[in-house]
Amino acid sequence: KQEVTQIPAALSVPEGENLVLNCSFTDSAIYNLQWFRQDPGKGLTSLLLIQSSQREQTSGRLNASLDKSSGRSTLYIAASQPGDSATYLCAVGTYWTGGSYIPTFGRGTSLIVHP
Amino acid sequence: IAGITQAPTSQILAAGRRMTLRCTQDMRHNAMYWYRQDLGLGLRLIHYSNTAGTTGKGEVPDGYSVSRANTDDFPLTLASAVPSQTSVYFCASSAGGPDNEQFFGPGTRLTVL
Numbered sequence: 001k002q003e004v005t006q007i008p009a010a011l012s013v014p015e016g017e018n019l020v021l022n023c024s025f026t027d028s029a030i031y032n033l034q035w036f037r038q039d040p041g042k043g044l045t046s047l048l049l050i051q052s053s054q055r056e057q058t059s060g061r062l063n064a065s066l067d068k069s070s071g072r073s074t075l076y077i078a079a080s081q082p083g084d085s086a087t088y089l090c091a092v093g094t095y096w097t098g099g100s101y102i103p104t105f106g107r108g109t110s111l112i113v114h115p
Numbered sequence: 116i117a118g119i120t121q122a123p124t125s126q127i128l129a130a131g132r133r134m135t136l137r138c139t140q141d142m143r144h145n146a147m148y149w150y151r152q153d154l155g156l157g158l159r160l161i162h163y164s165n166t167a168g169t170t171g172k173g174e175v176p177d178g179y180s181v182s183r184a185n186t187d188d189f190p191l192t193l194a195s196a197v198p199s200q201t202s203v204y205f206c207a208s209s210a211g212g213p214d215n216e217q218f219f220g221p222g223t224r225l226t227v228l
Contacts, residue, residue: 043220044219046217107157
């Protein structure tokens with residue numbers, strides 16, 4: 001069974017800092033990894049998707065990397081802003097029996113960026 | 116606007132009552148999912164469907180049932196609600212396959228008393 005861990009569970013930083021959020025997984029036979037953002041009381045918003053054959057993806061100030069062999073992904077946030085405050089979740093896509101593609105979620109990193 | 120809608124937004128329900136949470140997507144996605152999100156436990160998969168007419172059990176399926184009569188709709192039914200089913204429920208969809216993102220609805224907050 002795939003297990004996904006996100007460290008740290010919570011993070012509070014001043015505006016302008018560069019951040020690294022970590023996601024580790026136990027089964028390296030994954031098909032993709034997706035990073036999400038969740039604002040309080042809201043649904044999840046997709047940030048980046050990395051396919052298993054890729055090493056990284058970039059979108060604006062966000063960069064996500066994937067190292068399947070070590071079971072790790074990092075989300076790098078450059079020049080953090082108060083609007084980045086949210087919970088960040090990673091979801092690791094794993095093959096289930098019967099050919100289904102099922103994401104397993106970590107518990108998230110709660111980020112606060114203060115002015 | 117393309118996306119996923121869920122209804123109701125929130126609901127307070129007496130224990131023992133039957134409840135159906137609705138989910139509709141207009142992206143023609145093959146795969147759909149139901150999750151529950153609880154503090155300290157994260158998102159847990161309840162049921163999923165790879166395509167219309169098929170469903171599968173997730174991590175926490177007991178007490179819940181689903182159907183997938185067509186591509187767009189994926190209702191989740193609680194046959195006899197219990198307090199431990201108090202949670203926030205999210206529906207999600209994906210085109211399916213390894214190179215497709217998963218998209219989420221806004222959620223239903225359910226309280227069972």
